[in-house]
Amino acid sequence: MTTTCRREAAESPSESSGTSTPPPAPERGTGAAERSRKRRGWALLIVAAIVISAVAAGIGRGQVIKSEGAGSLFDFFAAAASPRLDAEFLALTGTAMLTTLAYAVLGTALSLVIGLIGGVLSSQAWWASGVRSRRGRRLAGWGLARAVLVVPRGIHEVVWGLFFLVVFGIDPIVAVLAIGIPFGAVTAKVFSELLDETGRKPYTALLAAGSSKWSAMLYGLLPPALPDLISYGFYRFECAIRSAAILGLVGAGGLGFQLALSFQTLRYPEIWTLLFALILLSVAADYWSSLVRSARARGRRRSRDGGGVRRDPLLTASLVFGAVLIALSAWWVGLDIAVLWSGKAWEFGIQLLSEAWPPSVGGTGVSGLLMLAGVTLAMSIVAITIAFGLGALFAVPASTPAQGRDHVERGAVARIARTAAMLASRFVLVVLRAIPPPVWALLLLFVMYPGILPGAIALAVYTTGVLGRLMAESVDNLDARPLRAIRATGASASKVFCYGVIPAAAPRFVAYGLYRWEVTIRETVVVGVVGAGGLGLLLDHQIGSFNYAGALTTLATLILLTLVVDVTSAAIRRSVR
Amino acid sequence: MSSPIFALSGVGVRYGKNTALAGVDLTVEPGERVAIIGPSGAGKSTLIGVLNGTIAATSGEVTALGCDYRRASAREIRKSQRRVGTIHQRFDLVEQLRTVHNVNAGRLGSWPFWKAALSLLLPRDVQRVQAALDRVGIGDKLHHRTGDLSGGEQQRVAIARVLVQDPVMILADEPVASIDPARGREIMSLLLELSAEVGVTLLACLHDVEMALGSFERVVGLRAGQIAFDKKRADLTDDEVDALYAFERATEPR
Secondary structure, three states: OHHHHHHHHHHOOOOOHHHHOOOOOOOOOHHHHHHHHHHHHHHHHHHHHHHHHHHHOOOOOOOOEOHHHHHHHHHHHHHHHOOOOOHHHHHHHHHHHHHHHHHHHHHHHHHHHHHHHHHHHOOHHHHHOOOHHHHHHHHHHHHHHHHHHHHHHHOOHHHHHHHHHHHHOOOHHHHHHHHHHHHHHHHHHHHHHHHHHOOOHHHHHHHHOOOOHHHHHHHHHHHHHHHHHHHHHHHHHHHHHHHHHHHHHHHHOOHHHHHHHHHHOOOHHHHHHHHHHHHHHHHHHHHHHHHHHHHHHHHHHHHHOOOOOOOOHHHHHHHHHHHHHHHHHHHHHOOOHHHHHOHHHHHHHHHHHHHHOOOOOHHHHHHHHHHHHHHHHHHHHHHHHHHHHHHHHHHHHHOOHHHHOOOOOOOHHHHHHHHHHHHHHHHHHHHHHHOOHHHHHHHHHHHEOOOHHHHHHHHHHHHHHHHHHHHHHHHHOOOHHHHHHHHHOOOOHHHHHHHHHHHHHHHHHHHHHHHHHHHHHHHHHHHHHHHHOOHHHHHHHHHHOOOHHHHHHHHHHHHHHHHHHHHHHHHHHHHHO | OOOOOEEEEEEEEEEOOEEEEEEEEEEEOOOOEEEEEOOOOOOHHHHHHHHHOOOOOOEEEEEEOOEEOOOOOHHHHHHHHOOEEEEOOOOOOOOOOEHHHHHHHHHOOOOOHHHHHHHHHOOOOHHHHHHHHHHOOOHHHOOOEHHHOOHHHHHHHHHHHHHHHOOOEEEEEOOOOOOOHHHHHHHHHHHHHHHHHHOOEEEEEEOOHHHHHHHOOEEEEEEOOEEEEEEEHHHOOHHHHHHHHHHHHHHOOO
């Protein structure tokens, strides 16, 4: 049971640090009491945080809803039925779609390269091998590799994008680097955990036989871990599509850029054409990625059951197709990596950094900065609370109704209704997450006054889409045996749900919720950019007014805030497990 | 002693191309104690699933406690399932729940939904749960998280769950295969004791042939989804038992 959990955690987008540590030995007596006391403490703290955040976000205060905007919102949704479909605009949309796709593909490719190298360098296996006497040096090396990865992971793609826009101007390399660097750092962390979970015996045997570290790695450790890395890469690709669209909003081109233009001129039919294109792209990427990942999960189950390791044709085909896609993408956007070492870019970069150093607090002052940090935190907490509730609500109908498969009861009508509910809720979830948070925020600003509440709701809507799916997958992955055992006592489906599904799934739901909270605090930047307040808005103003010294301070505050959230979330997750 | 508890005739179960059971005829009378033995993959667990109504037979007739599984409504099936308690190899408890809830899960078939849901917050019928836990020897574990218990203790929780279910028939699918041998013998004798005490019928799948031959009056040999023999313990010869497993050895290295 424990092994399955950890395996799934590695497969899922969990970036938790806990996956590589062995589960604590079962505690009895006082240990259990201690744990439940701790859990109660956390629960109390969480409730308090939610209430304070809701108050801070302005829930219950007037002047939130802009009633005169309801008309435009209605017009907006009415336009969904008549998107602009003339040949000229369709061609434009198609081109933009390909550009977004190409950015996502190239960004993912870069992130995989970074992830592979960074993952090996930050794995314990890499530093643990070698002569015993140099223990201190090895620990330092491992710590350094991990530390180097923390900063790029803490900075959101959009912030990277804004930075590279200043350095390179409008160039395809901006989007590729902005996606590739933070995604690469995350991938490196996940991959290092995968490597450390893989059995190390073949690797040490090769080392003992006198092979070098890299070749021992290549033969002993990478082959079993690689399929997992690839399947994780596909998950990242899905995320990269959304990131590429958001990057477009800040000026990197593609669908997002066109969306921003159409939003400025309020041409609703155009917006809808572009949104449909984005949803289409997202759904296709989702589908491909889930195909690959479920094939991988099947393969792992087979090898666990002693069926041996087999090459998965789907994985191989996807890999070949991916390689072709990378080449085509580079050609389509006209990627020229020579700009990386062009003198001008370096000059800009160095100039920017020298202007940013030393960082300054600027006009807001320390208290103002702290205030904004608090507001940002409140926005993330309100967002994740809403998303958690809605996600859990959608997750149950969206899960595969496989639990009835080998079961005697359930009539045809009930089965069809269940399948229809599954398809409908999956569709809702996919649409919610296909549209990036800043677009949701722009829509909400029709009917709400700017502030952190529309930002929080925008993040919540998008996060519901992501969280609902992760939760549905975790319901799918529940151990079916206890459920069957309860059903064998003659319990009805709703009782099986209360006694079997909820208690088993709840800890995972909480873990996913916390993981998404870590992501959401980073994404507050994205809605900040469109005016929803918090540190993101400040950062956008500072970069816009060339106040790089102030921007650096804001960025540092933001990274510190994400670190606080990461540590808190990890602590809560430990007590839940 | 009029109608049999279980009557299977010509029962087959297929998973896609794989045949798990084929042409199984089996009748179990009230008060009998039956052991099912056979090599792994013979279809023992599938047979248990067919009997407790969690696996649908793809062919043949299944009647349990007078209820025809193929024709009865879901409600009727649940009604008869309620009277059949099952103990599983991997205990199949919800590890996140406290022991009291896992034991009470045995009552779900007879409780209305509101009571089941309420009990998760305020445990109902705690005395009955306590009595069952006392009977299986872990009375002090009422409020422990089930996942924190040892394997032997978890299997006792599973038995307590069956006890509160108050069944007329107990099915046990490799009840001791996941526990160390000493604990396993304790659990097995507990099961036999209980079935004698309350007079319930017991049907157990066992990998351990010694245990099966030592404690059960009737032994059924299952091989490749078919019944190889179905005899009184006294009439069974060692050769027949050996043949059951010898066949496996001959065909195994494929």
